[in-house]
Amino acid sequence: MARRLTQQDIARMAGVSQTTVSLVLNNRAEGAVRISPETRERVIRVIKETGYIADPAARRLAEGRNRILGVFTYEAVFPATSADFYHPFLVGIEECTEEAGCDLLLFTSARASGRRRRIFDQDSRVRLADGCVLLGHTVDRDDLARLITDQIPFVSVGRRDDAGGPVPYVGADYASAAGALVRRAVALGHRRLVYVGAGTGAESWADRHRGFLDAVTELGVEGVKAGGAPDVDAVLATGATVAFFEEQADAVTFMAAARHRISVPADLSVVTLGSATRPVRSDIDFTGFLIPRREMGRRAVELLTGVIENGGTPQELLPCELIEGSTLAAAGPGAGPRPPAS
Amino acid sequence: MARRLTQQDIARMAGVSQTTVSLVLNNRAEGAVRISPETRERVIRVIKETGYIADPAARRLAEGRNRILGVFTYEAVFPATSADFYHPFLVGIEECTEEAGCDLLLFTSARASGRRRRIFDQDSRVRLADGCVLLGHTVDRDDLARLITDQIPFVSVGRRDDAGGPVPYVGADYASAAGALVRRAVALGHRRLVYVGAGTGAESWADRHRGFLDAVTELGVEGVKAGGAPDVDAVLATGATVAFFEEQADAVTFMAAARHRISVPADLSVVTLGSATRPVRSDIDFTGFLIPRREMGRRAVELLTGVIENGGTPQELLPCELIEGSTLAAAGPGAGPRPPAS
């Protein structure tokens, strides 16, 4: 097993010192360091001939940088089944990492005794990377806190609330998107709106609900809430003319269950707040919004490189694109005066 | 910026030497090394309290291992579009890497000036990993040769022929699978078979064709060949009762084009040699075989860890699972004496 080349080897071949090789390699010319063009040439030639490549580990140790960005997920990045929650994010992450000239490290080794991965187990390897992106709605609070106290550069995609300190994040602006949809519904004459879903728990749910409520209040219309389960009776009983579903999957279930009783959007308009989290087969063209997952991935990496360079705690919400769809129509005649179509 | 903890810090806190901390950490007790239970306890407590974690880079430098496995692909791993060629492989790769307790490095930085990635560019980072898996039918020959001469542990998934030396690989046994399908067709009474496709170029095509030819010869039936383009007339003109398509996509095109002229499998049986490479929408239940992509990924990692440990040049072909499907039926009456159903 031929030991791999070191700068020492190159130095010997070029008849210079290891220092010189390092200097040439890193193109250090400023300040007190000087290398004559001839020497530089000679060293470069040897490097080219041998195809020498610096050991990244040693490099990292010496200068504390790697050009490796880590991605931590709590489940397998490449799921065997399912329509793949992580994928869209990763598309953006990979793109941007490539542009930054970095490599991407997937922390597949982080597996606790149980099923779920942990960032800080007995033998965490986060520090292999210069920083990392956290993926998943259910990022562990302790892990997060530890990342903060250890001052490990990271950006969370999704999770946002404090964990022993402010968390750097990229999120989607669910509140605004939900609000915009409410506004659109009201413009179409709806005066009684129902929010179907928990409206609490993960931040993303709370945000949607808040956006809904704020808009409803601001516009002076009625907003009610039905529990998380998509119970057809409960929803219809509210007397609302439009239903906002927290989860697209629930909307699908609801529509299937209500098929024989009402017609959408004639009798009831349906709006979904974001694309499916749980994979659901459905070809219904819902009115709702698109979570900019890919863009979130990109942005997370951009922010991460910033954090690595200069520190800081960037926090950003990205706008969601509204989907026209066909499940939101003007309110029926019973819903009050019909305004002109917007 | 609080500097991160080092073994030195732990040592100070526990009132011992850095050596002792390292020893405790790695549970080294054999041979000449001895640590009293009390000391060990003390050190462990400090480690627990502080949550100290060894710097992976330093570790790597000292012991020459990383527990990082690299994956090299010539295009983005996470394609924005398409049904994703790499994905199934990666599922297996990730699974197995996780089991091995390693992390996965995606070489996203390897991008030449052009569009296509190169392993050995001016500043290759392959050596970041202990070894790597190469993915893609079109692995660059020079890159391969370089990997061999540089003695970098790797396993190629797919590509197989020499590149200045034998290449360690995991492949799919297309030849056997194609042969098995020929046997099945012949058992169903087919006596004239046509192979539709190039039959050359990438090894995988050549293998399929060879498997087809060998089986045809062995069974003493007629095997003919139609060029790569799925020209309906050309295929029908051969007078064959069953057509073997190198590419599933071509079979789809063919069936669409021939829809009004013949019925499958009544007039002509159709067999596809492997699942689609190019993404094609089709719900035809083709008779053919499944490329064990996920298993190939798994196996590649297994072999890779072997190579890293002990060197060697493992070469393996994995069996493909036959798919019964519904496009292969007994040969029509004009095809000669009908044998008993197998």
Add this chain to the structure above:
DNA sequence: TGATCATGGTAATGCGAATTATTACTGGGC
């Protein structure tokens, strides 16, 4: 003619952990 300076390079040191070689101490045997 010695002092000053620019030039081109090198020796030495540090990064954090693993490992090898070495030391300090204790108790036993004679």
Add this chain to the structure above:
DNA sequence: GCCCAGTAATAATTCGCATTACCATGATCA
């Protein structure tokens, strides 16, 4: 009292690279 064996821990070195501090040489100047 001296040597040996056994135990417990440490000092010193190594990994490959980056960086700082330093040294040699020759030219320039007063």
